[in-house]
Amino acid sequence: MPLALYRKYRPQTFEEVVGQEHIVITLQNSLKYNHIGHAYLFAGPRGTGKTTVARILAKSLNCAEGPTPTPCLKCASCMEISEGRSIDVIEIDAASNRGIDEIRDIREKARLLPVRDRYKVYIIDEVHMLTNEAFNALLKILEEPPDHVVFIMATTEPQKIPLTILSRCQRFDFRRLTRDEIVKQLAKIAEKEGAKITEGALKLIALQAQGSLRDSISLLEQLLVYGDQEINEELARNLLGLPTYEFTYTFAKALGEYNLxxxxxxxxxxxxxxxxxxxxxxxxxxxxxxxxxxxxxxxxxxxxxxxxxxxxxxxxxxxxxxxxxxxxxxxxxxxxxxxxxxxxxxxxxxxxxxxxxxIKPEGGEVILEAPLEKEEKKVEVKKQEPVKEEKKSEEKGIDIEVVKDKWTTVLERVKKKKVSLEAMLREARIVGIDEEGRLVLGLPKTLSFLKERLEERPNRSVVEEKIREVYGVQIPVKFITMEDDLILDNPKISSKKEENLSTEEIRNFFKGKTLE
Structure with missing residues (x-):
């Protein structure tokens, strides 16, 4: 069975590692001057070389000519580590071996001397997946490690690792690769594979990989199996199921012209x-x-x-x-x-x-902020009521009919501030005012995701700000789904409905009919 390209072209020495020069130089110097740590932590995004560098470090430690910054790749130790069958280099997936029993087993076996090599190396991948108990068990061996043991831990989420573990490791942070670095490496691989692929297609792959070299090589392999035909950017987009640049540009232009x-x-x-x-x-x-x-x-x-x-x-x-x-x-x-x-x-x-x-705002877009601020100041002056009247409205609350009469004004104010917010708010229906004085707005259950959007702090703040401008009173807002039995749960709403609505109005509100 042929090897996948990302395995076939996995770096075997520090010199072949792409984009992590700061880490490579530090590790090579530590090997050169024999300043070898007992525990290393490799942190960074997926596909940036954490496990690869861990294996190279293991080879450098156990090479017949080592410890050396340049493993020979010819001795039995180097070859076995490269092939993943070394007895003294143990790779563990912490995602599936995350319990305390597995770590206790490691702790007991770590005390034994290596079978043949100079160091017994444990490579623990995705170490952040270990349980708290497992971390505590690992901490004991990290505090007092045997001289012949080196731990190399790799993780994509270093923030989940306890500080007690971090403080006992040499930490190296792997960075995402740049597009140019990825394109250069992909071009080398394509040339070795005898493939014909344009630079535009390689740039497209690098863009989709988001800094992960392994992901980019996998995408390249997906394109190379298409055939002997030269692969250009357009063909690459079709094969990978990506919209073309022209498609994105056309959509953005339609959005700019409000062409729904x-x-x-x-x-x-x-x-x-x-x-x-x-x-x-x-x-x-x-x-x-x-x-x-x-x-x-x-x-x-x-x-x-x-x-x-x-x-x-x-x-x-x-x-x-x-x-x-x-x-x-x-x-x-x-x-x-x-x-x-x-x-x-x-x-x-x-x-x-x-x-x-x-949806284009009425009157066009407001480009200058000054006129809008001036208009809002005028509204505030106009809405100022005598002190006694304002206190009265705050003490007794605001009548629901007043809210309904001026609700379109609220929507217009919100639309000037944020068009998309007004479109969502227009789907809401005024249910009533609850016993805590909050204006209750209901949405159908099918639009529950709009309810979540409206409840977000920035959107809620805009709505409450415009309500205060229109009604002259600070009224908190509560959003519910229409299936919530709010009227039964809030006596204040219930009493208002009974006192202010006639039988005909209630029948029309619920779209019902009167039974004889």
Whole structure:
């Protein structure tokens, strides 16, 4: 069975490691001057070389010519470690061996001398998965380790490791690789494999890998099995199921022009073409991030990874947006990307979060902040009531009918502040005022995700701020689903309904009918 490319081209010496020079130099010097630690912690994102460097360090320690910064790769020890069958280098997956019994077993065996090699090396992968009891058992051997034992622990979540363990390790933080570093390494692998692939396709792979060399090599292998045909960027996008740059650009342009028909059509194509919606959200985020940076200062284009053609297109597109609107769109896209981790309702989630961005504010966008602030000051002066009247309204609360009469004004104020928030708030219905004086707004159970969005502190603050401006009274807001039996649970609402509503009004409210 042929080896996967990421295993076939795994670095065997420190010189072959890509992008972690700060770690490589430190470890080589410690071996050169015989300053060998008894415990190392390798922390960093996936696919950045933690396990690979751990194996190279084990070879350097046990090489027949070692300890040496350059293992020979020819002695029995080096060859066995490379093949994963060394008796004295034990690799453990902490995710499946996370209990105290497994660590006790390690502690007892660690006291025994190596069978053949100079050091007994334990490589514990994903060490943060150990239980608290297992960490306590490991701590004992780390406090008083035998001279012949070296622990190398790797983790993607160092914050989960107890400080008592961290304080006894030499910690090395692995960084994500840059796109240029990944592209250079992929080009070498493609050349050795005799494959024909363009630089644009390699850059696309590096972009999708997000700094992980292992992920990028796996994507490259996926493309190379296609055939002998040269793989360009367009073919790579189709094979990997990614939206094209032109597709992303067209969608962003439609959004800038408030062209809902075009935007909705493009959303439907995402699912018809079998594209990954979460990847589309990431591409949009990257696109609007570039737009925001170029809108703020076009000179930023000098440090962005853009071709001249892409730069010219983005500069032209920035004319469709204000900085404020770009920030709102990016906020919404961040929420969308997070929601799309569960792909069960991806079409509905994308439509509900993206379509409101196509709704143009009445009177156009407010570009200057000063006029808006001036208008708000006027409203505050206009709404100021005599002191006695204001106290009276605060003591007795505000009548629900007054809230309903001026609710459209609240929606208009919210829309000026944040268009997407107004679109969500418009789905809510006024239920009443509960016994704690809170304005209760209900949403259908099918829109429960909107309820969660409205309850987020920034959105709730905007709603309550505009309510105070319109009614002149600070009224807290509570959001519920329509299935909540709020009227029965809150006597104040119940009594108001009985006193203020006639039988005909109650029948119309619940869409019922009178039985004889």
């Amino acid at each position: 028909a075009e935007g909705y059509s493009l959303l439907q194509q995402i699912f018809q073409m079998g594209k990954n919606p979460q990847q589309f959200a990431r591409d949009l985020l990257r696109h609007f991030r570039n737009l925001l940076l170029l809108k703020a200062d076009p000179r930023v284009g000098n440090i962005l990874s853009l071709t001249q053609e892409e730069y010219d297109e983005l500069i032209e597109e920035t004319k469709l947006y204000t900085i404020k609107r770009l920030q709102e769109i990016i906020d919404q896209l961040l929420i969308l990307e997070n929601r799309l981790r569960d792909l069960t309702n991806a079409p509905l989630v994308m439509e509900m979060l993206l379509i409101p961005l196509f």
